[in-house]
Amino acid sequence: MLKPFDPDRPDWEREGRDWPHRAASRFVEAAGLRWHVQEFGSPDAPTLLLLHGTGAATHSWRGLAPLLARDFFVIAPDLPGHGFTDPLADSDLSLPGMARAVAGLVAALGRPPVLAAGHSAGAAVLARMCLDGTLAPRLLAAFNGALAPLPGAANLLFPSMARLLFLNPFTPKIFAWTADRSAAKRLIEGTGSRLDPQGVELYRRLFARAGHVRGALGMMANWDLAGLHGALPGLATRTLLIVGGDDRAILPDTAFTVRDRLPDARVALIRGLGHLAHEEDPERVAAVLCEEARSVGILA
DSSP states (O other), X not given: OOOOOOTTSOOTTTTTTTOTTGGGEEEEXXXXXXXXXXXXXXTTSOEEEEEOOTTOOGGGGTXXXXXXXXXXXXXXXXXTTSTTSOOOOGGGOXXXXXXXXXXXXXXXXXXXXXXXXXXXXXXXXXXXXXXXXXXXOSEEEEESOOOSOOSTTHHHHHHHHHHHHHHSTTHHHHHHHTOOHHHHHHHHHTTTOOOOHHHHHHHHHHHTSHHHHHHHHHHHHTOOHHHHHHHGGGOXXXXXXXXXXXXXXXXXXXXXXXXXXXXXXXXXXXXXXXTTHHHHOHHHHHHHHHHHHHHTXXXX
């Protein structure tokens, strides 16, 4: 049974009125949720699944998806509780719960990807799916992937703080009331990235909706990245770790630690870019990803 409309969530006719690539959007019912999905490229091309990170939505791929659509059929959903996709039940707000929901969407779409790429927490979802056997791409790509616990005390404090904020029903509304353009810009620049005015405005638009904020907090509050990190030696999928050299959210050195735990992985360091490297310079990121896809025989 699909969820009733939540007035605190972003509305397609309001926040989505001029959404990037709106013509590529459709809504799909799967895994008990109504999903916002964007699709690009020829249906005859190999399928590529893109998953955004915490607090983002399909707008995160506004520059990258059209470039990848030259060679792939690109599928990019809003994750549960983000953008215009329904939220999961609180009991399912875990990494395995999110992975199961995305697996249900992929099954409903009937397009198993040969290449799966995710940003930050989106990469963690994809890694969990590969470990669980619900996804079997020939190549997994992580853009500044959240595949390891935060260092030191932050690994304990950050999820606990997010959990407290998530459980307080007033927190998302307070955050939304204070989410102006300057606040969004500061938050983005705190990750080491600089976006154009449209990019900042799209994040501000989402942050101004309490339902979206609650989805992001719930995602951060209930995840066990230590468990995922411990399971990485069992991830046999060829993995490409694309890293922005100026990332302040997930330190670039983390990617090399993750690489050493994986059976078949390499790091591609792109200097001068931050946590949102794929939004800052989609051309460079697309070139690195497509080069790897050619090296494993996905592209000619």
